[in-house]
Amino acid sequence: MRRQFHKMHGLGNDFVILDAREQPLAIDESLVRQLADRKHGIGCDQLILLEPSKSADLRMRIFNEDGGEVQSCGNATRCVVKLTGAETIETAGGLLHGRSEGDAIEVALIEPRLAWDAIPLAYPLPTDPLPMGWENLDRPYAINVGNPHLVFFVDDLEDADLEGIGPGIETDPVFPERINVNVATVEGGAIRLRTFERGAGLTRACGTGACATAVAAIRSGRATSPVEVLMTGGTLTINWSPGEPVRMRGDATYVFEGSIELP
Known part of the structure; x- marks a missing residue:
């Protein structure tokens, strides 16, 4: 056929x-x-x-x-x-x-989901941030925007060995449906982002990852909406206010x- x-x-x-x-x-x-x-x-x-x-x-x-x-x-x-x-x-x-x-x-x-069972996690834990760490990455924000994501904010984007550590975080038993892993820095009001996608590995760009990271940055006071998210493959503009869906343009x-x- x-x-x-x-x-x-x-x-x-x-x-x-x-x-x-x-x-x-x-x-x-x-x-x-x-x-x-x-x-x-x-x-x-x-x-x-x-x-x-x-x-x-x-x-x-x-x-x-x-x-x-x-x-x-x-x-x-x-x-x-x-x-x-x-x-x-x-x-x-x-x-x-x-x-x-x-x-x-x-x-x-969709409107971001923040409850532990909406991520989902295997058991109740705070998600904003999550009291867990892997090697030099810790206390990520857990957010579901249609896909489940972790967002780590770091000072230097290149310090994180995302390709090496990503598979272990993705498949950690606390995430029964696996998880997407994002590492981000905020510079000059914009976000620089790298994403390890569950089932795909490092990617040049991740739309839901950009949305989850923007939401985490806005909620934590690191950025204001709308915010540009810069990835290897290019830039997305994310617009979000609490109680609203996340809007992505690119x-x-x-x-x-x-x-x-x-x-």
Whole structure:
């Protein structure tokens, strides 16, 4: 069976998008790994599957390159809005809203969740900050913005061996659904950010990571809204006020389309 796909990226966080709204497609871990492989497949950080929705313009399912399905992805949402023109998107992490703003795409994620069981944690703990540490990283902020995130604020972004320490934090038993790990510095009112994504590793950009980090910085008085979040792949502008959804604005880039033979 031959299926069309679209290749897109948001600030270097890249996706293979399959549209199954009219022709259903069964996805399993093995197929995701095959398509995400950069030497033997198409290559991507996440595979995105578009399906019909009864509550929104479409349903978006997100699979990390290791085959695991996750709840939300900010960069992918911007790409899907640009590709399809959808204004409402159903995800496992909640209902998202998107729109074009000139050359940029703005996406409204859910209102941040801060309760321990909404992260989720394995048992009750304060989350603002979390009284835990790993090597030279400690007392992170735990926030769920559709995906669960830890945010560590440090003086020097390069001091943290995120690639080395990230897997241990991601899979710590306190996080039953694993966790995304963010390390950030605040300089001149802007945030510099590096993210280790669960199931994907170090990434050039993470939309929900940028949102979670901005929320943590605003809540802790380190930054004010709107705030720019600078990542290896580029910059997002995050706007948030307490009691409101998080709004993220940035680029989405169409790379190419093609077709591939699927089992």
